[in-house]
Amino acid sequence: MNFKRHATTYLNDWKVSKNRKPLILRGARQVGKTTLIKEFAKNYKHYIFLNLEKSADRTVFGTYDDAGTLVEALFLSNNISPKEQGNTLLFIDEIQELPKAIQSLRYFFEEIPDLNVIAAGSLLEFTMKDVDSFPVGRIEYLYLYPLNFQEYLEAIQHTAALGQLNTIPVKPVAHRTLLNLFHRYAIIGGMPEVVKTDIENNNLAELPKVYESIWGTYKNDVEKYASGTSERRVIKHIMDTAHLSLDQRIKFQNFGNSNYRSREVGEAMRNLDAAKIIQLIYPTTDIEPPIKPDIKKSPRLQFLDTGLINYTLEIQAQLLGMEDLSNAFKGAIIPHLITQEIISLNTITNTKPNFWVREKKQSSSEVDLVYSYGDKVIPIEIKSGATGTLKSLHQFMERTDHPYALRIYEGEFNVQNSTTVDGTPFLLMNLPYYLGTQLPKYIDYFVSNYSLK
Numbered sequence: 001m002n003f004k005r006h007a008t009t010y011l012n013d014w015k016v017s018k019n020r021k022p023l024i025l026r027g028a029r030q031v032g033k034t035t036l037i038k039e040f041a042k043n044y045k046h047y048i049f050l051n052l053e054k055s056a057d058r059t060v061f062g063t064y065d066d067a068g069t070l071v072e073a074l075f076l077s078n079n080i081s082p083k084e085q086g087n088t089l090l091f092i093d094e095i096q097e098l099p100k101a102i103q104s105l106r107y108f109f110e111e112i113p114d115l116n117v118i119a120a121g122s123l124l125e126f127t128m129k130d131v132d133s134f135p136v137g138r139i140e141y142l143y144l145y146p147l148n149f150q151e152y153l154e155a156i157q158h159t160a161a162l163g164q165l166n167t168i169p170v171k172p173v174a175h176r177t178l179l180n181l182f183h184r185y186a187i188i189g190g191m192p193e194v195v196k197t198d199i200e201n202n203n204l205a206e207l208p209k210v211y212e213s214i215w216g217t218y219k220n221d222v223e224k225y226a227s228g229t230s231e232r233r234v235i236k237h238i239m240d241t242a243h244l245s246l247d248q249r250i251k252f253q254n255f256g257n258s259n260y261r262s263r264e265v266g267e268a269m270r271n272l273d274a275a276k277i278i279q280l281i282y283p284t285t286d287i288e289p290p291i292k293p294d295i296k297k298s299p300r301l302q303f304l305d306t307g308l309i310n311y312t313l314e315i316q317a318q319l320l321g322m323e324d325l326s327n328a329f330k331g332a333i334i335p336h337l338i339t340q341e342i343i344s345l346n347t348i349t350n351t352k353p354n355f356w357v358r359e360k361k362q363s364s365s366e367v368d369l370v371y372s373y374g375d376k377v378i379p380i381e382i383k384s385g386a387t388g389t390l391k392s393l394h395q396f397m398e399r400t401d402h403p404y405a406l407r408i409y410e411g412e413f414n415v416q417n418s419t420t421v422d423g424t425p426f427l428l429m430n431l432p433y434y435l436g437t438q439l440p441k442y443i444d445y446f447v448s449n450y451s452l453k
Contacts, residue, residue, distance in 0.1 A: 106135030146190030189307015341436030
């Protein structure tokens with residue numbers, strides 16, 4: 001079962017680009033990188049696949065020192081004419097296993113520009129330090145994440161819901177259907193193997209073995225993340241306990257009721273962040289662009305996939321019986337998933353979202369997310385309560401110079417005129433949870449069509 005991914009649009013543009021460079025597809029293990037490229041390869045007359053976890057495929061890079069001879073050997077062994085370079089895709093999977101292969105990408109670009117070259121890797125940050133001459137400026141990057149809700153609807157082939165999701169503004173008649181579909185997605189998450197298994201069986205009881213296999217693979221990769229025995233122990237501790245901190249900002253010192261020092265935990269966290277397993281989401285104090293993360297302040301933890309978190313917390317059965325997931329696990333599950341949805345849209349950059357804080361002795365405020373739009377920073381709260389309880393958002397709106405604010409919640413889409421506690425008027429756009437992937441489009445719609453009267 002192959003899923004339609006929104007990254008395919010970028011791949012199609014890359015294929016016909018006059019300035020095409022070798023492309024490195026980046027992302028954690030098991031998010032569908034190999035499947036995506038194998039499906040994309042159907043657009044080519046010829047396809048050469050190398051998996052550098054296999055010694056036989058690594059050998060070709062050790063046998064030939066120049067890119068021209070290497071490609072000539074590959075074409076010969078695959079019975080492809082040298083004249084067919086423009087109609088051929090060379091896919092080098094697990095390229096992190098061989099630094100020399102990463103280095104060779106610059107020579108593919110300089111010496112064989114007609115050949116379409118894509119590489120994929122999951123732990124590249126830890127291999128780059130071993131590359132003698134990294135091909136800076138001669139490669140492109142594409143990032144892949146678990147399936148987001150739009151891709152999930154594609155996977156289950158619910159074309160009617162997909163059509164409604166892409167209608168702006170969403171019609172009230174579609175609300176209950178989209179909310180129910182999102183509920184299922186929020187419980188199982190977006191890991192391709194999990195979604196595939198759920199489609200085939202429609203039974204949560206079939207999923208634990210899949211989650212355990214995925215999480216077990218990440219734990220087994222700890223050796224590759226860590227530089228020594230001590231760091232391996234810290235990383236294992238983080239992976240065993242981090243999910244319990246989902247509902248709070250964290251401190252490195254003594255993380256997870258341990259005796260580990262701030263420096264040890266910080267280094268391990270940054271390695272897991274580089275591997276895209278657990279990411280550090282930092283706050284900002286900015287109310288106008290550019291948004292700058294404040295790494296001196298306590299971050300939140302963002303995991304690769306909400307479904308994996310639900311499984312690790314053992315709350316999937318509980319979520320199945322809840323009508324509104326906003327209260328699940330102390331209110332942390334939906335904000336985590338919305339953040340995951342926003343991250344999934346960043347296919348060509350590794351940009352992370354931020355949340356906003358105002359930390360004062362007498363009064364502290366925290367807004368779940370902020371979004372940069374033109375010359376504006378727009379605050380986003382993710383809640384189910386009445387608008388009058390949005391105290392932190394009110395604090396933000398009393399300090400900014402524009403009237404636009406968002407709330408993501410269980411209810412239907414609407415825009416309303418609101419006023420802060422201190423009397424500042426503003427516009428509040430209420431978005432249902434399932435519109436996370438549509439957030440950029442809705443903000444554009446909001447700012448373009450509404451103004452204070």
